[in-house]
Amino acid sequence: MEKTSQVSGYYKLKREERLAKVKEFAGLTDDEAKMLEAGLGFEQAEKMVENVVATFRLPLGIAVNFLINGKEYMVPMATEETSVVAAASNAAKMCRAFGGFKASSTDPIMIGQIQLLTKDAKKAKKAIEDNKKKILETANAKDPRLVSLGGGAKDLEVRIIKTGRGEMAITHLFVDVRDAMGANAVNTMCEAVTPLIEDATGDKTLLKIISNLADRRRAMAEVTVSSEELGGAAVVDAIVNAYEFAAADPYRAVTHNKGAMNGITAVIIATGNDSRAVEAGVHAYASITGRYKTITSWEKDGKGNLHGKIELPLAVGIVGGATMNPSAKINQKILGVKSAKELSEVMASVGLAQNLAALRALSTEGIQRGHMSLHAKNIAMMAGASGKDIDEIADVMVKEKNINVDRAKKLLDERKRSR
Ligand code: MEV
Secondary structure (H helix, E strand, C coil): CCCCCCCCCHHHCCCCHHHHHHEEEEEECCHHHHCCCCHHHHHHHHHHHCCCCCCCCCCEEEEEEEEEEEEEEEEEEHHHHHHCCHHHHHHHHHHHCCCCCCECCCCCEEEEEHHHHHHCCHHHHHHHHHCCCHHHHHHHHHHHHHHHHCCEEEEEEEEEECCCCCCEEEEEEEECCCCCCCCHHHHHHHHHHHHHHHHHCCCEEEEEEECCCCCCEEEEEEECCCCCHHHHHHHHHHHHHHHHHHHHHHHHHHHHHHHHHHHHHHHHHHHCCHHHHHHHHHHHHHHHCCCCCCCEEHHHHCCCCCCEEEEECCCCCCCCCHHHHHHHHHHHHCCCCCCCHHHHHHHHHHHHHHHHHHHHHHHHCCCCHHHHHHHHHHHHHHCCCCCHHHHHHHHHHHCCCCHHHHHHHHHHHHHCCCC
């Protein structure tokens, strides 16, 4: 049988049954499944950060139904937010009718910046450009392994910027980091080429560091969603109107983008990547024209279906740093991604699905109904309910639109008395 990420009623299964399905889908060993359940150990944690006293856990949910470039994906998502995993799964299901997501990405080029303090930025720029070959060779000598894999410093550019303390010449080193996020490789290269830049210009460098505005390392995805799947022509129009609001208003655009990042960041965390780096880059990219814009766009196509696109910088890796911790590795195995590029394409598709789900909910029934059912379960537990009582009390409160601890306690008492 063909492998599929479509599992009907996945959310209705018990946690152990869901794990068994993922284990089977991804071919996890018994040990890997146990490690995933156990999460990060103290020994590992102490190798990651300082002054460790404990580990802080997040729920890991699996979004199902993702079909991207013809390949099936179950997507591990680490998030504290209710409804994110369900919404991604539902949207991904609707997106299957026309073949799922088509995703692509640029080469994984990161930018390293070297700041030069100079009295004559134009002269410095020329001196650096004249030494380009030597600078790139010196950078690449620092990472022969990366070069052997097809990566390495590929080019440079010198930008003259006006600052509060006069002009500065900023060298951008363009490094193909292959399957890594790349910060270590890029920072090492930037430091290594500093003496050359200082010799060539006779000036002093100051900062040497990666830029998180990874606008040369972008992932793109698009999808067509049938109007029937969405609930009809009115829903398509409502979603396009919701998008146009965001396209025209930065106050809305930032929330729109936050919704897409709900999905992307959850996969970033699950795969051991740096969410701060990506979030910083995405929001800077959204405002690169001087006005903050959306990272997705939606329109009605000629047949009345909905067509959406996403494009964003995604500096994520599958080797190096925290991506090597056991849980992150197992999550990468569940995804079945073979390269950082593929991972970024999955993340872009998840972001587009997440955005679709949010816009559909907001422009039809509103976002609260979906949120309420888990919220009601939490309230039922706070009132002391356990086992089957949790779901049943939550259901009653959602139906009554009256979700609070007092009501939950009353319902629990009634149930206890009737037993
Ligand atoms: C909540 O985390 C995300 C939303 O606000 C996104 C959106 O408004 O598009 C629902």
